[in-house]
């Protein structure tokens with residue numbers, strides 16, 4: 296049985312995740328993001344406003360996977376985000392945390408409608424071995440936008456992140472801080488990918504790179 300964070304653990308984790316994003320520059324200057332963590336089979340704790348700078352844990356809201364607010368208040372501009380989080384959890388039971396940002400370098404790929412290639416060692420350590428796919432644009436939180444995210448997630452069960460065309464990034468994990476660290480790795484991977492273009496372009500890993508990294512991680516874990 297999956298063990299979920301308690302509501303207070305999830306609140307601490309969400310605040311710690313925002314600190315990781317700001318400390319590393321993996322979040323846009325607007326401070327815009329939304330974060331959630333699963334606290335039971337049917338409920339999540341999520342941010343209730345659009346800006347997560349100096350996030351007050353008392354502003355977090357409990358929402359259920361049927362998209363109803365159970366406790367707390369969700370700002371009107373964030374009500375449409377509930378569906379994006381709740382439906383993603385319903386589509387992927389392996390996920391227990393979701394973080395949405397406009398991280399600058401991955402967002403450049405989202406603007407270009409270009410999947411982010413995986414050519415950075417840390418991505419393999421996070422288990423992201425497939426290019427980060429692009430979800431077609433539709434107004435944020437709309438049925439069409441969320442439907443696009445769900446289609447990509449169902450078609451690509453391996454991916455731990457998607458790029459939202461002309462918008463930003465959505466990343467998935469088992470804890471808010473782990474998901475924030477994945478976003479930091481995605482930010483660095485996208486920056487390096489863009490920098491390498493001046494040198495003729497980044498090169499792919501050998502075909503068995505993920506298997507080699509997993510074998511090496513298993514040796515260290517023993």
Ligand SMILES: [Zn+2]
Pocket residue numbers: 327395396397435462463
């Ligand atoms: Zn956004």
